[in-house]
Amino acid sequence: MNPTILAIESSCDETSASVIQNGRVLSNIVATQAIHEQYGGVVPELASRAHQQNIIPVVSQALQKANIAKSQLDAVAFTRGPGLLGALLVGCSFAKSFALGLNLPLIEVNHMQAHILAHFIDEPAPSFPFLCLTVSGGHTQIVLVKSHLDMEVLGQTTDDAVGEAFDKSAKLLGLPYPGGPMLDKLAATGDPTKFTFPIVNLPGYDFSFSGIKTSILNFVKKNSAAQPDFIKENLADICASIQSALIQTLMKKLHLAAKETGIKEIAIAGGVSANSGLRATLQEASKKYGWNVYLPAFEYCTDNAAMIAMSAHFQYLAGDFTTQYASPDPRLKV
Numbered sequence: 001m002n003p004t005i006l007a008i009e010s011s012c013d014e015t016s017a018s019v020i021q022n023g024r025v026l027s028n029i030v031a032t033q034a035i036h037e038q039y040g041g042v043v044p045e046l047a048s049r050a051h052q053q054n055i056i057p058v059v060s061q062a063l064q065k066a067n068i069a070k071s072q073l074d075a076v077a078f079t080r081g082p083g084l085l086g087a088l089l090v091g092c093s094f095a096k097s098f099a100l101g102l103n104l105p106l107i108e109v110n111h112m113q114a115h116i117l118a119h120f121i122d123e124p125a126p127s128f129p130f131l132c133l134t135v136s137g138g139h140t141q142i143v144l145v146k147s148h149l150d151m152e153v154l155g156q157t158t159d160d161a162v163g164e165a166f167d168k169s170a171k172l173l174g175l176p177y178p179g180g181p182m183l184d185k186l187a188a189t190g191d192p193t194k195f196t197f198p199i200v201n202l203p204g205y206d207f208s209f210s211g212i213k214t215s216i217l218n219f220v221k222k223n224s225a226a227q228p229d230f231i232k233e234n235l236a237d238i239c240a241s242i243q244s245a246l247i248q249t250l251m252k253k254l255h256l257a258a259k260e261t262g263i264k265e266i267a268i269a270g271g272v273s274a275n276s277g278l279r280a281t282l283q284e285a286s287k288k289y290g291w292n293v294y295l296p297a298f299e300y301c302t303d304n305a306a307m308i309a310m311s312a313h314f315q316y317l318a319g320d321f322t323t324q325y326a327s328p329d330p331r332l333k334v
């Protein structure tokens with residue numbers, strides 16, 4: 001079996017299409033929706049409309065770049081969830097119509113599982129079992145990955161996701177959307193020990209990030225009242241200190257999971273895995289604890305259809321197809 005699959009991703013604010021052949025990604029086209037910048041966050045209704053506008057050109061480009069004709073496809077895959085309902089509906093409906101028109105089977109993909117399976121796009125891939133810290137704008141999870149399609153969530157956030165904590169912190173500091181990457185950039189020149197923000201340590205493998213957000217809000221209010229230019233003058237140090245608290249919160253649980261499971265194959269996935277501080281911390285941990293650390297290529301950290309295609313490839317081999325009755329699930333679990 002050497003399947004050629006077209007995959008569609010439309011869970012949030014990226015419209016993406018990818019073609020994969022026999023497990024090799026031939027194209028990965030991503031159209032980022034700039035419209036949300038002026039609102040300081042993703043507006044679901046606008047995201048759906050932008051997906052609707054982007055989807056046909058993005059799919060055409062993906063097929064063209066891969067040099068694959070529609071007649072060569074063996075299946076069509078789409079993101080079933082989790083994500084924004086209206087956004088998911090665009091990808092799901094498009095994939096269904098496309099598959100129906102070409103009489104092809106359909107594959108529905110779990111977005112969070114796909115973030116993890118992005119590690120199988122390029123070599124070297126982690127070996128099973130491995131632990132994956134999945135960190136995105138909507139999720140924060142420690143996942144025990146037993147095989148390509150068998151995963152168990154060991155712990156997760158009980159409130160905000162870490163990506164949300166990055167974005168909201170950035171917003172409180174007056175940084176433009178999307179705040180996570182901007183905060184990362186500023187943190188690179190700052191002193192992470194200058195200010196202290198809470199490192200929340202819940203029992204077990206669960207996380208909490210809402211307290212950090214509140215503490216930043218109070219910090220900004222208090223210091224700006226005393227000295228109006230305080231934030232501006234200390235921006236890099238504040239960013240570095242916030243980033244350090246968020247990374248330490250993540251690392252505490254990752255350490256615990258690695259210790260208690262005895263697993264040294266450690267991966268990170270999702271949008272926040274692009275964070276330079278988190279990547280550097282994992283590289284250090286790799287030396288210190290003998291972990292084999294897997295960091296995704298930047299192209300595959302944030303939302304993209306190549307990861308959906310990779311998951312679809314394994315699902316195709318396993319005979320995991322869906323029907324024309326498939327519908328999105330905004331709260332789909334791993």
Ligand code: KG4
Nearest residue numbers: 136137138163180184271272274275302303
């Ligand atoms: O996986 P993703 O593209 O979308 C979701 O599935 O949520 O993740 C987006 C999240 C956003 O919160 C964004 O700010 C964050 O990933 N992010 C970063 C960085 N790049 C993206 N956060 C911190 N540092 C970065 N370099």
Ligand code: ZN
Nearest residue numbers: 136270271303
């Ligand atoms: Zn994502």
